[in-house]
Amino acid sequence: MRRLIVGLCWVVIPWYLLSLFVGSRVLPFPHAVAIRFAELAPSVLLRHAAASVLRVLAALLAASAVAVPLGLAMGRIPAFDRLLAPAAYLLYPVPKIALLPILLLVLGTGDVSRVGLLGLVLVFQLLLAVRDGARAVDAHYLLSLDSLGATRTDHLRYCVWPLVLPRLLTAMRIGGATALAVLFFAETFFTRYGLGYFIMDSWMKLAYLDMYAGIVAMSLVGFVMFVTIDRVEQHVGRWQG
Amino acid sequence: MPGVTDRVIACRDCAAGYAGRDVFTGVTLGVAGAETIAIVGPSGCGKSTLLLTLAGLHRSSRGTVLVDGTPLESGDPRIGLVLQQYGLFPWFTVLRNATLGLAIRAKRSGRRFDAAGAADIARALLEQLGLGGKESDYPRRLSGGEQQRLALCRTLLLEPEVLLLDEPFSALDALTREELQDLLLTVLAERRVAAVLVTHSIDEAVYLGDRVGILAQNPGTAAGEPARLLLEANPAGRRGVGRTDPLHHQACAWMRRRFAEAVRA
Numbered sequence: 121m122r123r124l125i126v127g128l129c130w131v132v133i134p135w136y137l138l139s140l141f142v143g144s145r146v147l148p149f150p151h152a153v154a155i156r157f158a159e160l161a162p163s164v165l166l167r168h169a170a171a172s173v174l175r176v177l178a179a180l181l182a183a184s185a186v187a188v189p190l191g192l193a194m195g196r197i198p199a200f201d202r203l204l205a206p207a208a209y210l211l212y213p214v215p216k217i218a219l220l221p222i223l224l225l226v227l228g229t230g231d232v233s234r235v236g237l238l239g240l241v242l243v244f245q246l247l248l249a250v251r252d253g254a255r256a257v258d259a260h261y262l263l264s265l266d267s268l269g270a271t272r273t274d275h276l277r278y279c280v281w282p283l284v285l286p287r288l289l290t291a292m293r294i295g296g297a298t299a300l301a302v303l304f305f306a307e308t309f310f311t312r313y314g315l316g317y318f319i320m321d322s323w324m325k326l327a328y329l330d331m332y333a334g335i336v337a338m339s340l341v342g343f344v345m346f347v348t349i350d351r352v353e354q355h356v357g358r359w360q361g
Numbered sequence: 362m363p364g365v366t367d368r369v370i371a372c373r374d375c376a377a378g379y380a381g382r383d384v385f386t387g388v389t390l391g392v393a394g395a396e397t398i399a400i401v402g403p404s405g406c407g408k409s410t411l412l413l414t415l416a417g418l419h420r421s422s423r424g425t426v427l428v429d430g431t432p433l434e435s436g437d438p439r440i441g442l443v444l445q446q447y448g449l450f451p452w453f454t455v456l457r458n459a460t461l462g463l464a465i466r467a468k469r470s471g472r473r474f475d476a477a478g479a480a481d482i483a484r485a486l487l488e489q490l491g492l493g494g495k496e497s498d499y500p501r502r503l504s505g506g507e508q509q510r511l512a513l514c515r516t517l518l519l520e521p522e523v524l525l526l527d528e529p530f531s532a533l534d535a536l537t538r539e540e541l542q543d544l545l546l547t548v549l550a551e552r553r554v555a556a557v558l559v560t561h562s563i564d565e566a567v568y569l570g571d572r573v574g575i576l577a578q579n580p581g582t583a584a585g586e587p588a589r590l591l592l593e594a595n596p597a598g599r600r601g602v603g604r605t606d607p608l609h610h611q612a613c614a615w616m617r618r619r620f621a622e623a624v625r626a
C-alpha cells in the first residue's frame with residue numbers, strides 16, 4: 121500500500137504541473153481524471169480491464185506451457201539444445217508485432233490471434249530463462265540426489281525445477297512489460313473489449329477524460345501484475361534471502 | 362579369517378577412474394557388520410572416487426562391489442553415502458532435506474510415501490543429533506557442524522546397511538570436529554552398521570577406525586599412477602581410544618611412519 125502511495129506521488133505531482141503548463145483540456149488535472157475513473161470503473165473499465173487481463177493470463181499460460189518443457193529439455197539434454205537453440209536465437213530478435221499479419225491470416229481476427237501474439241512476445245524470453253536455469257544446475261546437487269536413489273524425474277522435481285522457477289518468474293516480470301505494450305496495440309483493432317480498445321475509442325470520440333481514465337486503468341493493471349509476480353518471486357526465493 | 366566376500370560390503374581387486382585413467386587400482390576391501398574402516402590419503406588420491414564406486418554411483422573399470430554377496434545397483438538402497446560437501450538442498454527446509462531420501466526411496470519401491478510419519482521419525486532423529494527446533498530453518502542458516510549433522514541425519518534415516526562417509530569433518534573447526542567425531546562413534550555403536558570413512562587426517566582415522574587404510578601411490582611409481590589401498594589393524598587396538606591417551610598418540614605416531622613409508626620411495 122505504501123508503495124502505491126509513493127508511486128502515485130511521483131506521478132501525480134509532475135502531472136499537476138504539466139497540466140498547468142499545457143492546459144487542462146489536453147491534459148486534464150489528476151483529480152478530474154480520478155473522478156471520471158471512479159465513475160467508469162465499476163461499469164465500463166472493469167469489463168475492459170478484465171478482457172485485457174484475461175488475454176495476458178492466457179498468453180502467460182500458453183507461453184509457459186511451451187517454454188517450460190522445451191526449456192527444461194534444452195537445458196538438460198545438450199543434443200536437444202543444439203537442435204533447437206539456433207532456431208530460438210533466430211526468432212528471438214524478430215519484432216513479434218511484425219508477425220501480426222501472418223497471425224491474423226492463420227488464426228483469424230479473434231482473440232486467438234491476440235493471445236498468440238502476446239504468447240510469441242513472451243515465449244522466447246521464458247524459454248531461454250528456463251533453459252539457462254536448467255543448464256546452470258550444479259552437478260553436485262544431482263549427485264546428492266543420486267545418492268538417495270533418485271530418478272531423472274526426481275532430478276527435475278527436487279532440483280532443477282526449484283532452481284528454474286525463480287528465473288522463470290523474473291523473465292515473466294521483464295517480458296510482462298513488453299507484453300502489455302503489445303497488448304495495447306493488439307487491442308486497437310477487430311475487438312470491442314480491452315483497455316487498448318477503450319483508450320483508442322475514447323480518443324477518437326474526443327472524450328479525453330475517459331481516455332485518461334483508461335490509461336490509469338491500464339497502469340493499474342500493470343501495477344497489480346508486477347506486484348503479484350514480485351510477491352510470488354519473494355515467496356519462491358525465500359530460501360535465498 | 363573369513364574371505365572378503367562374507368563381509369557386508371566387499372570388493373576384490375577393484376579399479377576405477379576417469380576417462381580411461383584409473384585413479385586407484387587393486388583395491389580389495391571387506392567390511393564386516395558393525396565394523397568401521399577409516400581410510401587416509403592425501404587430497405586428490407582418489408578417496409571420493411573410491412567411496413562413489415562403493416556407493417554404486419561411479420563405475421569401476423575392474424572388479425565388482427558386492428553387498429551381502431550380491432552386486433550393487435545404481436543408487437542402491439542398502440548404501441548410505443554422506444557426501445564431502447554435505448549435498449544439502451538450500452531450497453528445502455531442514456526437515457524436508459532430512460525426509461527427502463525417504464520420499465525418493467518410497468517412490469522407487471512403489472510404496473505410498475507417508476509424509477507425516479516420515480516427518481515424525483525425522484524430527485526424533487534431528488533432536489537426537491542436536492538439531493531440535495531447527496526443522497523449519499533453511500540450510501543456509503545452519504553452521505558447518507549443523508549442516509554435517511543434517512547430512513548424517515538424512516542418510517541415517519534411510520537405515521542403510523553400509524554407511525559411507527566422505528571426509529565428514531574436514532571442513533569443521535577443531536572443537537566441532539571432536540564433538541562430531543564422538544557423536545559418530547555413538548551412532549556407529551548404536552546402529553552397528555558397516556562403515557567406510559575417508560579422511561585426510563591420520564589422527565581421525567586412528568580415532569574412528571577399527572581398521573585403518575592408507576590410499577596412496579606405491580613407492581617408486583611415476584606420478585599419475587593409480588593409488589593402492591593398504592589396510593592395517595588399528596595400532597591403538599580399538600577405535601575411540603581417548604585423544605589424550607598416550608596409546609592414541611603412539612598409535613598416531615606409528616601410523617604416520619607407516620604412511621610416510623607408503624607414500625615415499
Ligand SMILES: Nc1ncnc2c1ncn2[C@@H]1O[C@H](COP(=O)(O)OP(=O)(O)O)[C@@H](O)[C@H]1O
Nearest residue numbers: 379380384402403404405406407408409410411
Ligand atoms: N569428475 C571427474 N572427472 C575427471 N577427473 C576427476 C573427476 N573427479 C575427480 N577427478 C580426478 O580424480 C582424482 C581423484 O579425485 P578424488 O577422488 O576427488 O580425490 P580425493 O577425494 O582423494 O581428494 C583427482 O586427480 C581428480 O582430479
Ligand SMILES: [Mg+2]
Nearest residue numbers: 408409445528
Ligand atoms: Mg574428496
